[in-house]
Amino acid sequence: MTTPRDPLPLSGRQPRAVRSALAVLEEVVAAGPGITAKEISAALKMPQATTYRLLNLLVGEEYLVRLPDLKGFALGRRAARLAVPVTTTPPTAARAVVDHLRGLVRWGVHLASFGAGQVTLVDPDPDHPPSDAALLARYPQVSALGRLLLADQPEWRALVRELRVFTEHTVSSTSELAARIDEVAHDGIARQCGELRADRGCLAVPVRAPGDGRLVAGLALSGPANRVADPNTELVALLREHADRLAPLLA
Amino acid sequence: MRDGPVLPRLRERSPVHGLRRRGLAPLEVFAQSVSGAAPSAAMAATPAIVAASAGGGTVWSFVVATGLALLVASCIARFTRRMAATGGLYSLTAKGLNPGAAFASGAALLVGYGMLAAAALTGGATYLQTLVARLGGPVSVWVPVGAVVAVGLAAGALALRGVRLSARVVLLVELVSITLMLVIFGLLLAAPPAGPELPQPSPGLGGIVAGVLPALAAFIGFEIATALGSEARRPFRTVPRAVTWTAAVSGLLCVFAAQTQVVGFASVPGGLAAQDAPVPTLAAAGGWPWLTPLLDLGLTMSFFACALATTNALARVLFSLARDGVAPRAFGRTHPRFATPHVAIAVVVPVLVVGLAATVAAGMALAPLLVFLLTVATGGFLVAYLLVCLAAPVFLRRIGELTWPAVAATAVIVPILLAALVAYVVASGGTPVVVVLAALAATAVAWFVWARLRRPAEVAAIGVYDETVAADVLGDTGRAA
Incomplete structure (x- = not known):
């Protein structure tokens, strides 16, 4: 999160610099990973010193990364945030697992994917409509699914744009949020009681790839806020069991 | 024009x-570098040392030294804008110069x-x-011990607990x-002069130049942020800024x-x-x-922060040497929960503390x-700065991003650092410093020869850094096929 600052008026050669930076990004995408600074400079007919400065800026902001030889460039993970995530319908076998869980519990069951560093609901519960998808994507810190995503990222602060307060329970300070995120990383389960809507709460567990353990999706239960705060041992066990069954189907 | 993308295995x-x-916020990284340079201590102690050579030109010696520190910072930034290191200048030097020079930098940094x-x-x-004595406490050798x-x-x-x-x-x-220092010095500057100003002997250009070396010593440690590359958030932006700003802020405080x-x-x-x-x-x-006890308190705190920041850096240099395979591998281990190089810290700190405590207890003033x-530390840093400044343009040439300002900066700073060395x-001729430095250099050479003989492959590939991994790259191309 950055503190809001007065935006400086664009002046002089700055518009050109912005265009050049975008051209550099496009060139890296077009040429594919491994393109060097000299090649970019030649392809765009841009002065070398300017190209190097723009590249260092884009690397500093992590839209680009340098490959291990330090010569070649590739798109960084942050660049994913420039594109709208594509919602893909999960495979039938995965939807069957989610439906199976819906048959066992009286709470809403939602499946979300975390591609592009955003919460995207790929299988929301039709009988218990979840909160607005745009809200979930925009304020990951107030949903249990979003907290799973944040806990997986060392740089989660970059994904939290604004600590907007929705209810009296909404976490409103960075330090408190940091403590919650640490808890999620430690316990492997995220919860949220009445922070987005006063009467609703959520529990979510990660779905991790069986091989490398990377986070691919999150499985959430949503129910009455006062019930979510309880230990819910059996519900959590059920949730984890279904998340484990989803892992090979989604990774 | 291109033969298709060449994607190295990630x-x-x-x-x-x-x-x-x-994980570290920009301010936290900056604070480490500032503490390494310990401007408070430098503000209180170095002007008198510099004045011994520069006299009335003391301020100018500090201005020149600040300029030099900024030049060194610019050479360091050529690397830190492009790579995130854990071994500080040692890891950076390794990307420009040969393994021998990188190793020399590592040994110099350890010293x-x-x-x-x-x-x-x-x-x-x-x-x-001093503070304890001033407040009426006991005067005994056991207080400092x-x-x-x-x-x-x-x-x-x-x-150990966490960076x-x-x-x-x-x-x-x-x-x-x-x-505290700003308050103290602000009050002192506002004080009316004690009497008519006496004509000061003009130090001349020679005096100012001679004062630059002790003034430069006030900056040592300002590059500590380079050892936190992998731990800093947005390292390519944070680390070069931290080093440059530390040089500027320390310089300004010292001039003041x-x-x-x-x-x-x-x-x-x-x-x-x-x-005196x-x-x-x-x-x-x-x-x-x-004001005097306040000054003692401020200096004690500044030195504590400096000890903490340098311990962090020292452990990370040792950690990187171990990951490179030229130091005992145990130093390359990290604590599973605290994520710090705990073995390196657990070995280095007791050795330092026991050695120092024994020296003080034996009656050394x-x-x-x-x-x-x-003085010995300054020797180590001068060597490390010289090598990293020399390495900067070579590194840029190697990755095909050489520009003339990089060459110019090195062309100016390297002869000056050589002269300073x-x-x-x-200046240290005939003092124990030379003997100690010679012994340390001999140890380093022996260590290097041993490493070359026993682990030639590791020595040739020296210079690990926090390189881009598959998860940092967007898309499936990032994953090694």
């Missing part, structure tokens, strides 16, 4: 995995940080002892200490402190150079004797010990 995890990646940490402990003990042990172990424990925690402690302590003291002693025969304890003398003359340790060796 690793699944960084070669320096185990440290907490990308530099080791001696600077010891000096910070000694300095902290010195001012704590106790201070060395307590402060050293506290620094070690904090460094975040120690960075925050450092930030807080350094902030208080610099604020030098000006205060030169003006304060303008009416005293011999000027600032004749002063300039700031307490000025405080007493101004009618504020209570603190003031000459502090000067000796700082020669002046340093000449």
